[in-house]
Amino acid sequence: MKVAFASGKGGTGKTTVAVNIANILQQTGVDVQLLDCDVEEPNAHLFLLPRIDGSIPATVRIPEVAEEHCTGCGVCAEFCQYNAITVFKNTVIVFPELCHGCGVCAEFCPERIITESDRAIGVIEGGAAGGIGFLQGRLNVGEVLAPPLIRQVKEKVPAAAVTLVDCPPGTSCPVIEAVRDMDLVVLVSEPTPFGFYDLTLMAATLKTLAIPSGVVVNRCDIGNDELYLFCRREGLPILAEIPHDRRIAECYSRGALITEALPEYRELFAGLWKQVLTLLPSRPDREGRE
Amino acid sequence: MNRGASMTKEITILSGKGGSGKTTVTGALAALEKNAVLVDADVDAPDLHLLLQPRIRRSTIFYGSKKAKTIPADCIHCGLCVGACRFDAIAPGEPPEICIIFCEGCGMCYRICPVEAIEFAEARTGEWYVSDTAYGPMVHARLDPAQGNSGKLVSLVREEGRKIAAANQAEFILTDGPPGIGCPVIASLAGTGFVLIVTEPTLAGEHDLRRLAELLALFKIPAGLCLNKWDLNPEMAARMEAAGRDLGMHAVGRIRFDLTTVEAQLQGRTVMDYPASPAAADIEALWKNVLNLLRKNDSGG
Numbered sequence: 245m246k247v248a249f250a251s252g253k254g255g256t257g258k259t260t261v262a263v264n265i266a267n268i269l270q271q272t273g274v275d276v277q278l279l280d281c282d283v284e285e286p287n288a289h290l291f292l293l294p295r296i297d298g299s300i301p302a303t304v305r306i307p308e309v310a311e312e313h314c315t316g317c318g319v320c321a322e323f324c325q326y327n328a329i330t331v332f333k334n335t336v337i338v339f340p341e342l343c344h345g346c347g348v349c350a351e352f353c354p355e356r357i358i359t360e361s362d363r364a365i366g367v368i369e370g371g372a373a374g375g376i377g378f379l380q381g382r383l384n385v386g387e388v389l390a391p392p393l394i395r396q397v398k399e400k401v402p403a404a405a406v407t408l409v410d411c412p413p414g415t416s417c418p419v420i421e422a423v424r425d426m427d428l429v430v431l432v433s434e435p436t437p438f439g440f441y442d443l444t445l446m447a448a449t450l451k452t453l454a455i456p457s458g459v460v461v462n463r464c465d466i467g468n469d470e471l472y473l474f475c476r477r478e479g480l481p482i483l484a485e486i487p488h489d490r491r492i493a494e495c496y497s498r499g500a501l502i503t504e505a506l507p508e509y510r511e512l513f514a515g516l517w518k519q520v521l522t523l524l525p526s527r528p529d530r531e532g533r534e
Numbered sequence: 535m536n537r538g539a540s541m542t543k544e545i546t547i548l549s550g551k552g553g554s555g556k557t558t559v560t561g562a563l564a565a566l567e568k569n570a571v572l573v574d575a576d577v578d579a580p581d582l583h584l585l586l587q588p589r590i591r592r593s594t595i596f597y598g599s600k601k602a603k604t605i606p607a608d609c610i611h612c613g614l615c616v617g618a619c620r621f622d623a624i625a626p627g628e629p630p631e632i633c634i635i636f637c638e639g640c641g642m643c644y645r646i647c648p649v650e651a652i653e654f655a656e657a658r659t660g661e662w663y664v665s666d667t668a669y670g671p672m673v674h675a676r677l678d679p680a681q682g683n684s685g686k687l688v689s690l691v692r693e694e695g696r697k698i699a700a701a702n703q704a705e706f707i708l709t710d711g712p713p714g715i716g717c718p719v720i721a722s723l724a725g726t727g728f729v730l731i732v733t734e735p736t737l738a739g740e741h742d743l744r745r746l747a748e749l750l751a752l753f754k755i756p757a758g759l760c761l762n763k764w765d766l767n768p769e770m771a772a773r774m775e776a777a778g779r780d781l782g783m784h785a786v787g788r789i790r791f792d793l794t795t796v797e798a799q800l801q802g803r804t805v806m807d808y809p810a811s812p813a814a815a816d817i818e819a820l821w822k823n824v825l826n827l828l829r830k831n832d833s834g835g
Binding site: 252253254255256259282283284285287290323325326344345346347348351352383385386387388389390391412413414415416417418420424436437438441442445446448449451452453466467468490493494496497498499 | 549550551552553554557577578579581584599600618620621635636638639640641642645646677679680681682683684685712713714715716717718719720734735736737738741742745748749752763766767770793796799800802
């Protein structure tokens with residue numbers, strides 16, 4: 245089963261919930277792996293301290309033009325929707341960072357003189373943190389396109405009973421790529437106006453994608469009840485409530501796992517996972533029940 | 535200082551890590567600076583309007599990209615489009631179904647279809663607004679659910695902000711930026727005069743700060759560093775300020791952990807409406823430091 249952790253608003257506790265669930269599951273012997281798909285700012289490794297066993301480049305395909313045969317017809321530039329290729333007389337200029345790797349220029353060049361080569365945009369690193377399988381993407385600084393890297397991280401994922409995906413903040417392309425093909429999305433939010441508003445945006449996105457979701461209310465004792473009313477109205481189940489506790493913030497700040505440093509919270513995360521399991525479409529091969 | 539249009543200075547508020555207080559600080563700075571245009575460049579999850587209560591004067595539909603669509607009556611079910619799409623956006627079928635969410639708008643299917651059974655046209659992906667607030671004009675936007683291409687929309691709202699600033703002879707553009715270091719952040723950087731980094735004293739905040747600093751170095755944009763909730767981990771705050779100095783950033787402020795910021799959000803106000811609060815005092819000091827630093831930079835000091 246595949247479960248993602250998303251939020252809309254940043255800093256609501258996605259990574260905290262994901263890594264602590266991973267920790268609880270490994271301790272109960274569940275075959276679990278965590279994918280950090282926040283490739284712009286991957287942070288899960290700070291909490292899990294995985295041993296990295298291998299690293300491979302993530303690439304996108306970019307055009308290469310055999311200019312000596314170019315007639316300067318300009319079809320490639322005209323067809324490219326991303327302004328990634330321009331033609332001036334018989335000189336073709338490619339802007340690799342704008343290229344989405346769609347292949348249209350190569351496919352439709354009348355002279356068939358455009359080939360494609362791989363350009364690295366980041367790395368995919370894999371390993372393990374104790375009993376937790378670990379995989380993360382890391383976008384090279386200065387690169388624009390996170391979605392292809394996220395796609396490639398997910399393609400590299402080995403089979404496991406439970407796959408947890410830590411998503412980037414926001415609601416657009418990178419998040420959509422991360423939650424694509426998930427069985428369930430856990431929305432981690434807080435009952436403040438910012439948290440609430442961004443949750444409504446993310447909930448609308450998931451509705452469009454037809455992915456079921458539930459909500460974890462972090463810092464549940466600050467703010468107001470708008471988020472709760474919204475969840476009730478939309479039929480979004482509340483999976484768990486995490487209180488506002490300065491010790492949790494301090495724990496997070498130094499990269500510690502709550503389920504290790506504050507054992508009284510273990511029950512809360514175990515209960516959260518139990519709620520997740522009740523929401524998943526039942527499968528005969530389902531594992532990770534307890 | 536010359537208050538002419540050409541002297542407008544854009545300050546972009548960024549963080550790397552999300553949820554570290556960018557919008558809270560941007561809202562407070564809007565209240566402090568009387569001659570600014572306000573831009574919300576976090577079009578993915580915009581929140582600044584929740585503090586500034588804009589009255590929308592003009593709203594415009596945003597066409598972010600072209601999207602492909604099958605014409606079922608003309609389709610001969612050859613399946614060529616399914617194999618040609620590199621974004622897995624076309625599900626096989628009779629006719630194949632193009633998922634508008636995953637369609638990257640490249641036009642491959644439209645061009646490869648042998649019987650012209652695919653349309654390819656500009657599609658609405660959001661809306662953007664020019665508004666009035668109690669603190670000055672504001673430009674903001676909203677992507678439709680599950681839509682992409684936010685970088686283009688970020689560039690658009692910033693461009694509109696610059697036009698208004700020029701017309702109003704505004705001294706500052708205050709741009710509330712998105713989290714991360716990718717597409718929308720890079721779109722919010724080009725041509726900005728100064729980046730104010732608002733982050734928090736956590737291991738994750740530190741990790742993300744380093745990546746953001748690397749990005750700013752590529753763009754050669756000067757930056758100041760503000761530690762929000764610094765008292766949650768004073769040791770880490772000091773360590774990050776030292777790291778910032780090594781990366782060429784000035785430490786421009788520390789904001790204490792203060793639940794007044796939540797109360798302000800609940801009332802739809804900026805934290806400057808709570809002048810007795812620690813956060814308001816700290817942000818006022820922050821703004822003074824930023825102004826001093828900008829003045830020093832301008833005079834080449």
